Amino acid sequence: MEKVTIALLGLGTVGSGVVDILKTQREKLKKTTGKEFVIKKILVNNLHKKRRVDLTGISLTNQAQDILKDRKIDVVIEVMGTVDVAKAYLKEALVNHKDVITANKDLIAQAGPELELLAQKTGQKLYYEAAVAGGIPILRTLKTAYLADEITRIDGIVNGTSNFILTAMQADRLSYQAALNKAQELGFAESNPVNDVAGFDAAYKMVILTNQAFGTQLKATDVFTQGISQVDLEDILFAERMGLKLKLIGTTQKLGSQVAVAVMPAFLAADTRLAQVDNENNGLGIVSRNLGHMFFYGPGAGSLPTANSVVSDLVDIATNKNGLAKVQTPLAKMADNEIEQKYYLRLSSKNLADILAWLEKTVPFKVVSQTEKRLVVIGTWKQNEVKVLTQTLGTKSNYFLARFLTEEK
Template sequence: MEKISIGLLGLGTVGSGVVKVIRNHQDKLVHGVGCPVGIKKILVQDSAKSREVVVDQELVTLDPNEIVDDPAIDIIVEVMGGIEETRKLLLRALEKKKHVVTANKDLMALHGPELLETASKNGCDLFYEASVAGGIPILRSVADGFASDRIHKIIGIVNGTTNYILTKMSDEGKSYEEALNEAQKLGFAESDPEADVEGIDAARKMAILSTLGFSMNVGLHDVRFKGITNISQQDIEYGKRLGYTMKLIGVAERDGEKIDVTVQPALVTDSHPLAAVKNENNAVYVYGEAVGETMFYGPGAGSLPTATAVVSDLVGVMRNMRLGVNGHSAAFPQFTKKMMEADEVFKKYFIRLVVEDEVGTLAEVTTLFSKEGISVEKIWQNPTRGSISEIVLVTHKASRKSFQDILVELNDSSVVKHVGSYYRIEI
């Protein structure tokens, strides 16, 4: 093979990084795959737009068909985003026997099984390492490094935007709005940050990790998720007083044949390494039955970290091309998906109550917890103003159902003005 030709769909932040890595690391790529690697065509939305990387205008096209239908292009690299139109393009590329590397977590979370099946039928590779945790090689590690083990839990920080915001709120006392604005100015958050701050982005990544880790077909609809938009400085400060740090945590765990997958703001013990993961960085813990606890840490976003993951996948595809073994690496689900019920998931909880500051209030609150069979590990009362005070409780492990029931009881109680906030305590 004289040269491997690539069609690049997208020349934004990640696409520009891919161009840079391929240019700057050409000697390493040639050494690794045995022949030169070049980008033959690049799809853009605006050919006149100024970009951080300069490319020959002859390489640029506004028509994706020029890439998908070009028989001289061996591999499609998709970093343009989007779902339905991108899905159709990649399916057509795979049917034309072109290998695909994508960083599109939204697409893979929603249509991964269909794309992987199409790739396998056509003897093509479909790699998507960059779709989760940026430059951290977590998917390859889960799929290959744990191939002989049985994963029973994956937990971590998989969204750099929300981690940056929570870091600024916790370390610098900034409001949510101030921290979000700063993240947007630095390029860590989009102008419309909904997918990040509402937990959707992290939920899609946890669906992908769960599918690989548990060998079950886990979709976005299987993930219970909640974002960070309602977190207040008050919650963060109360957590600190009790020895916790607030993080948006993704958790996928298996108990027997059943699994549970969630993304939500949670309190992490200050002594745990996840509490020290700052700014846009990501960290993922994988717990295997044989190997025990392992941690993967690194930048979860950014042009070059994500581009490095994309090009690593490219190298994997090109090596398979040289060996003639493309289309055999996709791992299809081995088990039927079974989700845990609410009474099968046990966690510790933090809860803040706004109550009447009068004799008997604390006794009534603790009686309600006792009635639901939930024991209290820590309790702290903070007088606020006039006849109103706050009670902060940390429970021992309780089922999700019991905790949902106690929330109803508390909201119906005559001494509780309202439930101020509540969070799981994960580690």
């Protein structure tokens, strides 16, 4: 039986899950693929740290070159995180004729096209299913189910941390800080959660989805991004009174020959499928010409769900399946002055009268509620107008901005 020799870069949560699956499912994988998957080496920082997984027969090293220069290693799996270091390792692995799998969303969002080009030049394969939505096989689905279809829109909850926080705020009537503390206590949020709550993590994932669905080569800086760190329980209660729920939603949509991408808090009709995705779970709604509305739901993170996506990539490589299909006619990013949306804006400021006067000169709006120090308005604005608003308000007041996506089904 042919052996597929593997090395891992990293042995954290996901790396341990990969080892676990390849050990426990060894016989099943042999029968279904006709291949024997063997982990030969793993790169770690601490050679003496106690590990929760069975490492029998596996050699640990703290020298990347022990893996990258080893001619007997067929596949390198990167689950270490970082961008620059991981990128350098994966480039060297591809040059040294090793196939590569990564779960690193930051890396793929920033350097995916460069790595894909190198993989093509070297004749190697590059897979990254686990970089988006954890255990949901969304990239593989885009590659197969939508190959003869035309996607027009994707809406997704792709960050489990922010979704857990918003769920806790609504279910338990918690403040943002209390909900964040709960997420951190349960391990759903990092000690420094900025990447998640500021929307950056979701933006990276939407870049990958957009590039795959529409053939673009966007970067995270191309995504209009607002996070949830300024959300207040008042905003949650406003949503309930309107029959809505508040979620952090990433949207990419085809508009003519262009594509518009954003990550923002959004008010959704409470009976829609995305609105019912709670806690740390992820959900994605895809609209296309042939299939209409499709919905995908599952765990967005975690050791075994994410590792399962990594192993699925490994099986594809071992059975000689092609990598992700490329869209032949890539779309361009739509200009901010062409994207119009209905927004909710809550302001808290000692200088509310001055801000209100400035707002009246800047964008049209309807006042929903107003006190001496707090104002809630709703208006339909272009994205470039919203950028001016957020840049200015960020220096003057506490504000929370969300959009309405009540048309989502």
